[in-house]
Amino acid sequence: MGSITDYDFRTFSAALEGEGGDATRAWLQAETQGFHEPRLGEKSLVRAAAAMVSDGQMLTGAYARTRPEASLGAEVPVATFATFERSINVGGVAPLPAHLISAVTVRPTHRRNGILREMMTTDLDRAVADRYAIAALTVSEATIYRRFGFGVATTVHSISVATDQRFRLLTSPRGRCELIDAREIATLGPAIFAGFHASRVGSVDRHTKYWGRVSGLDGEKSEEDPSVRGALHYDDAGVIDGYVTYKFSGWESDPQIVEVVDLVAQNADAYLGLWQFLASLDLVGTVTYAAAPADDPLRWALADWRLVSVKNVNDWLWMRILDVVAAFEARGYVNDGSTVFAVSDPLGHAAGGYRMRVEGGRAEVTRDDAAAPDLELDASALGSVYLGGADPRVLAAAGQISERSPGAAAAFARLLAPAQQPYGITHF
Numbered sequence: 401m402g403s404i405t406d407y408d409f410r411t412f413s414a415a416l417e418g419e420g421g422d423a424t425r426a427w428l429q430a431e432t433q434g435f436h437e438p439r440l441g442e443k444s445l446v447r448a449a450a451a452m453v454s455d456g457q458m459l460t461g462a463y464a465r466t467r468p469e470a471s472l473g474a475e476v477p478v479a480t481f482a483t484f485e486r487s488i489n490v491g492g493v494a495p496l497p498a499h500l501i502s503a504v505t506v507r508p509t510h511r512r513n514g515i516l517r518e519m520m521t522t523d524l525d526r527a528v529a530d531r532y533a534i535a536a537l538t539v540s541e542a543t544i545y546r547r548f549g550f551g552v553a554t555t556v557h558s559i560s561v562a563t564d565q566r567f568r569l570l571t572s573p574r575g576r577c578e579l580i581d582a583r584e585i586a587t588l589g590p591a592i593f594a595g596f597h598a599s600r601v602g603s604v605d606r607h608t609k610y611w612g613r614v615s616g617l618d619g620e621k622s623e624e625d626p627s628v629r630g631a632l633h634y635d636d637a638g639v640i641d642g643y644v645t646y647k648f649s650g651w652e653s654d655p656q657i658v659e660v661v662d663l664v665a666q667n668a669d670a671y672l673g674l675w676q677f678l679a680s681l682d683l684v685g686t687v688t689y690a691a692a693p694a695d696d697p698l699r700w701a702l703a704d705w706r707l708v709s710v711k712n713v714n715d716w717l718w719m720r721i722l723d724v725v726a727a728f729e730a731r732g733y734v735n736d737g738s739t740v741f742a743v744s745d746p747l748g749h750a751a752g753g754y755r756m757r758v759e760g761g762r763a764e765v766t767r768d769d770a771a772a773p774d775l776e777l778d779a780s781a782l783g784s785v786y787l788g789g790a791d792p793r794v795l796a797a798a799g800q801i802s803e804r805s806p807g808a809a810a811a812f813a814r815l816l817a818p819a820q821q822p823y824g825i826t827h828f
């Protein structure tokens with residue numbers, strides 16, 4: 401068992417050249433190892449580093465002060481942690497800048513020495529100093545981040561859709577689809593995604609690396625993935641308003657399967673139109689999509705409701721409130737009302753009593769530690785209810801919210817009710 405004093409922690413900007421460039425390359429090799437990805441070749445290293453530079457990513461590495469002979473070099477960190485800023489649509493007048501955390505790995509031979517705790521607590525202190533109201537991440541395991549005040553804020557449905565001759569929509573979506581070279585999505589995708597991001601509460605703006613991944617330019621084996629195919633959706637005026645990229649899973653399965661890599665639709669016609677396109681693919685009987693919305697119109701649009709089966713409901717975005725007043729005043733509301741809630745937070749950032757009054761879609765939140773709270777919750781539950789993705793009544797039933805006045809959870813649920821189920825399609 402080691403100790404946290406066995407390591408030097410260094411935080412630096414991702415760079416392409418010089419000392420910073422060398423540190424970035426060694427950091428990237430450590431990160432890929434942590435996620436069981438192949439060692440990066442020169443071309444992939446340059447692409448990955450360039451993407452991180454363009455996103456202004458800050459990288460933290462933990463460096464072992466001593467190491468056994470012939471083990472990985474001293475320049476290779478035993479732990480990695482990356483942060484960058486992207487906005488989240490919280491339903492307010494403008495998307496809210498968020499502190500995003502990614503690429504968290506600790507080498508198996510150094511795990512459970514408190515390295516993650518050290519990197520996370522230092523980083524969240526820094527995010528608070530930089531005046532971020534919210535932090536967010538997407539996770540590999542659902543048991544790690546609650547202790548740091550993160551809670552599940554949005555979910556996705558992993559669905560499988562039978563696209564054989566039974567597939568028939570009850571409606572005719574407007575517009576049309578056409579195939580493209582999927583690599584074009586690296587160029588066309590950002591503008592199409594921007595339309596989705598602006599209109600959907602819960603959406604996280606995407607970082608540069610995303611476009612390589614969803615277009616097949618950067619495949620899983622750190623090389624181009626030529627099996628990724630793509631199609632665009634055009635509205636009646638010929639304006640592009642959606643796309644899908646997808647992969648054929650091989651001839652071995654029966655029926656043959658197509659897996660959606662990425663599906664971005666700016667409106668319901670584009671969404672259903674892209675599904676109609678997927679269902680029209682010959683020699684394919686099933687289409688799978690790992691990130692469908694909970695309020696999916698597809699099932700309702702189908703003549704046969706049973707063609708869609710939900711394989712799993714997965715946690716997606718985990719949110720951490722760093723500044724309660726700023727975060728709740730930034731989001732949008734559909735109902736008026738008021739409440740007093742008390743937050744417990746082992747890291748301190750969100751701790752305290754808060755009085756919230758909502759009128760005309762805007763909230764006024766003030767710190768009030770003296771007032772008796774209507775309900776109490778911890779920072780993780782607060783992150784879960786923030787966008788309206790988790791219902792406070794359900795969290796109360798799960799023992800994650802304590803009512804101090806009768807009906808307080810129902811009143812909180814009404815106050816935080818979202819205009820639309822929060823949903824995002826960005827994993828980072």
Ligand SMILES: CC(=O)SCCNC(=O)CCNC(=O)[C@H](O)C(C)(C)COP(=O)(O)OP(=O)(O)OC[C@H]1O[C@@H](n2cnc3c(N)ncnc32)[C@H](O)[C@@H]1OP(=O)(O)O
Nearest residue numbers: 502503504505506511512513514515516517537539540543
């Ligand atoms: C945002 C993202 O990037 S998600 C990706 C997360 N990374 C991975 O899954 C890659 C493989 N796993 C790892 O690299 C490491 O095991 C990590 C990052 C999950 C944990 O790193 P460690 O340095 O071992 O964690 P550390 O020793 O600081 O433990 C911190 C706390 O988390 C707990 N913890 C650590 N890993 C896990 C886990 N997998 N499941 C549950 N609890 C965990 C520890 O028990 C400890 O609890 P405590 O402080 O409340 O007593």
